[in-house]
Amino acid sequence: MSGDTTRRDMLGQVVRGTVLAGMGGAALFLTKKADGQMVWQVNASKCINSRLDAADAEVCTLCTTECVIALSAVRAVNEYSKCGRCSICPAYFDVTSAVGDDGLPSQKLCPRDAIERKPIGKIDPEDPANNFYEYIIDEVKCDGCGRCVLKCKEPLGLGSIVLKVRYNKCVDCNRCAISIACPKDAISQVIKTEGLESSLASHTD
Ligand code: SF4
Ligand code: SF4
Ligand code: SF4
Known part of the structure; x- marks a missing residue:
């Protein structure tokens, strides 16, 4: 060679x-x-209803009206680890409504009655401020209108409720109809990770 x-x-x-x-x-x-499949998701720091400095903004309902899915693939999710379990939750109650005999606002905020208020432990009627509640969103009823999301903000709320695209409902349109309409460019494609999926799955009904 x-x-x-x-x-x-x-x-x-x-x-x-x-x-x-x-x-x-x-x-x-x-x-x-x-x-890490690409999926459409809401960016909470951009979304009018989800961003933490937006308590006084007008609610944006485009996630409900623009999605191709019945009711919408976007639903409100309560991130329990952040929730203060407040006695008077501004996402559950319409805090501008008249106060009833029980000392609580007389009307609820959600137009679809999709939030359940469940006491945690023993209720002390003498000390209402020291009672705590779990707020559970019924995703079958929720249409992602964002009203509760907008109101769960400081100083009354802690921003624990956010809007999320639910992967078990989203049909993964080539171009998400909400992303086209969103005035804040708050819907984009992200890589679906196991962590994201399991954190969302813990809030499913
Ligand atoms: S359309 Fe955009 S700004 Fe409006 S609720 Fe949906 S993500 Fe938020
Ligand atoms: S997003 Fe709208 S429908 Fe869903 S729980 Fe909140 S207020 Fe009710
Ligand atoms: S991709 Fe389609 S189904 Fe999913 S949230 Fe957007 S419009 Fe709705």
């Missing part, structure tokens, strides 16, 4: 190795992308 032939063989092996390594990297990248 001549010196030239040997060099050509070695060069060929190096090139083949480089190409194969490149293909391996691309395959790995594609595998990662396939694992």
